[in-house]
Amino acid sequence: MHFKELIACCVLMVGPAQANDVGITKGLMNVTVQTADGVVDITRNQDPNARLQEPWTQTSRPCPNFCIQPMIPAPGVAPVGELEVLEFLQREDAVLVDGRLRTDYDKATIPGAISIPYTQAADRLDELGCEIDFDGWICSDAAPIVVLFCNGPWCGQSPTAARRMIAAGYPAEKIRYYRGGMQSWNMLGLTVHPGNG
Template sequence: MRGMLLGLCIAAIAAPALADKVGITKDMMSVTVTTPGGAVEIKRNQDPDARLGEPWTKTSRPCPNFCIQPMTPAPGVTTIGELEVLEFLKSGEALLVDGRVRPQYEQGTIPGAMSVPYTEAADRLEEFGCEVDFDGWICEGEVPSVVLFCNGPWCGQSPTAARRMIEAGFPAEKIYYYRGGMQSWNMLGLTVVPGGS
């Protein structure tokens, strides 16, 4: 009888915990962003038993090419985390740029991200407010901030994009690097959408 009573007490205590939603922060359950395909609500997976799927569970990729990236890919670039990415998405004060190759973007990306593969970043600066010049690019005045990301701390695609953009004339202080990328985004159970949706 005591065992049954103890079990009921434990169940009664645990029930409210199971009813709690998985929030982004204690005060933020979700963020709704406008994308070309319409509004998308970004929230964490509500299943407390959820696990990462492939390829995000893989921890050891051969270096090179998959070497751990520095915290800051170039002088002047600011490294940020998920909450800052969400704040940029809410405010619309920056362009979110998926620097991965197009097939990776199409498989799944952060809602609101545009695809600019790292191999094209320095050639597409007009999309970031720069003007073509005979000697390259003029990136003066009100160029927007750009948040670059790729697959995670072992992925060199967005750090390469940042360095190439700076070499082409884009101001480093307008570049933000989400180092955690898709691996951290997926690890936290945040919303992922097919690229271009």
């Protein structure tokens, strides 16, 4: 084999490996989730020159209504980041809930998320395994862990959903809050897709 042929061979072997340099973590390139539309692989955008698109590039929004949200929106609720969201998407005892208005969900959401707008959070606990009674909702120990998110650290929709769910009877210790929401998800180049109907 000539030197030029050897170099061409090596370039071809290295090429595909470099095409997937942008991993989720050092050893994790993708996470596969089941959605209502079928299986989706969550990856990061492989283009190192990719940039955020509107509305995710906007840094300043008027407060109120778009004030910076606390890491813990209610006592007992635990904050999570992207890696924990990906982990919860793999669990059968957890549900990822997009607390934004349905129109935002329909445009783009995290694969595997269901839509329960913050305005309906206290009224749809039956979808999370709770039963209605005369005094509100009864949520058993079998109720899933709910991971709530909305548009980002300045969005109050999922914190409001968490507080409304707790007031209606959902256990706070079963709620997680992904404060980074869609802005952080998009900033990291993670897969999004339209809501499932």
